[in-house]
Amino acid sequence: MGGTAMNERFRERMSDAHVRADTRTVGDFVGIYCEGNHADRVRAALQSDAATLGVYTRKTPVLCDECAEHLRYAEKRRAYCARDPKPFCAHCDTQCYKPDKLAWQRTMMRYSGPRSVWHGYAIAGIKHALEALKYRKQHRDA
Numbered sequence: 343m344g345g346t347a348m349n350e351r352f353r354e355r356m357s358d359a360h361v362r363a364d365t366r367t368v369g370d371f372v373g374i375y376c377e378g379n380h381a382d383r384v385r386a387a388l389q390s391d392a393a394t395l396g397v398y399t400r401k402t403p404v405l406c407d408e409c410a411e412h413l414r415y416a417e418k419r420r421a422y423c424a425r426d427p428k429p430f431c432a433h434c435d436t437q438c439y440k441p442d443k444l445a446w447q448r449t450m451m452r453y454s455g456p457r458s459v460w461h462g463y464a465i466a467g468i469k470h471a472l473e474a475l476k477y478r479k480q481h482r483d484a
């Protein structure tokens with residue numbers, strides 16, 4: 343970040359509808375996690391490159407500093423993801439996340455995945471469950 347001009351490749355990747363949708367989904371999930379676990383912290387609307395590009399439309403996640411940092415990292419990983427079609431990161435063999443970021447992401451998804459359904463993100467929650475099933479099936483058949 344550092345206040346410099348946005349990376350052109352990031353901007354270009356974020357113009358892809360799938361990349362935008364996935365980024366929004368992760369943003370929703372991080373928002374649920376932060377709301378449920380960090381309600382005692384100072385939280386504010388995310389400031390990030392994807393937010394600047396309007397990726398979150400009117401639902402910019404409200405996050406603490408720690409969660410905001412993780413989501414900014416996830417935005418970049420999603421933008422530069424080498425997998426197409428892309429699995430959920432937690433189920434990915436390629437794994438471009440640093441180990442500590444991956445551990446955080448898994449904890450966050452375990453919390454937010456099931457709760458996303460009650461929070462009105464039924465589609466994202468169901469999609470997540472289907473991807474997990476598909477992943478397990480592929481690995482069983484492999």
Ligand code: SF4
Pocket residue numbers: 419420422423424425428429430431432434435436437438439
């Ligand atoms: S972990 Fe895998 S699916 Fe997730 S962004 Fe990295 S390469 Fe793509």
Ligand SMILES: [Zn+2]
Pocket residue numbers: 375376377379380405406407408409410
């Ligand atoms: Zn938080």
